[in-house]
Amino acid sequence: MKVMVFVKATQNSETGVIPSEQLLTEMGQFNEELAKAGILLAGEGLHPSSKGVRVKFSGTERTVTKGPFTPAQELVAGYWLWQVDSMKEAIAWVKRCPNPMPGDSEIEIRPVFEAEDFGELLTPELREQEDRIRAQVETRQQE
Template identity: 65%
Template sequence: MRVMVMVKATPESEAGQMPGSELIEAMGRFNEELVKAGIMLDGDGLKPSSKGVRVRFSGKDRTVVDGPFAETKELIAGYWIWQVQSMDEAIEWVRRCPNPMASDSEIEIRLFFEPADFGEAFTPELQKREERLRQQIESNQGTERR
């Protein structure tokens, strides 16, 4: 099963305070463990919400709202995408993670939808289209990443 592991923002991360070399090193070691174990598929840190925007949808209307956004506890400062056998395994990996922030912090783990979750609505034709898109994304990643 795939999970998204989200590092919640803190007032410090929203203020743009960068981690020190000790934390960067500790997180690097943790990421190495994840990669060696075949768990980590992707991951990165995110800049503060002051550098982001939200797009609100209302029918056919779209409204762009510039950051920063008020509720720090609802914001994400970084993420991983992991391939694990169970939620328990994901929890055990998060328990091993260094605190990703200088102050108290929180990490949220969420399951990705799998094709079977959509039932009959996810027809064989739609599944083939999805697979083609995933293959294209994989081939683009080597040339377009960063």
């Protein structure tokens, strides 16, 4: 199963405080462990929400709002995409993770939808389209 692992933001990450060299080293070692275990598919840290925007949809209208956004603890400061055997395995890996922020912090784990989760709604045509898109993405990543 694929899971998205969200590192929740804090006041420090939202004000642009850069992690210490020690934390960067510890996280680099953790990421190496994930890669060696074949779990890590992707992962990045995110700039503070002050550098982002939100696009609100209401019918055909689109409204763009510039950051920052609040409350900080409801925002995402970084993420990983992992391939694991179970939620239990994902939890075990998160428990091994260095604390990603100075002070208290939180990590959220959510399953990623897989094609079979949609059952009959995913028609053969939609499945073919999904396969084509995934192949295009993989080709670009290999370039």
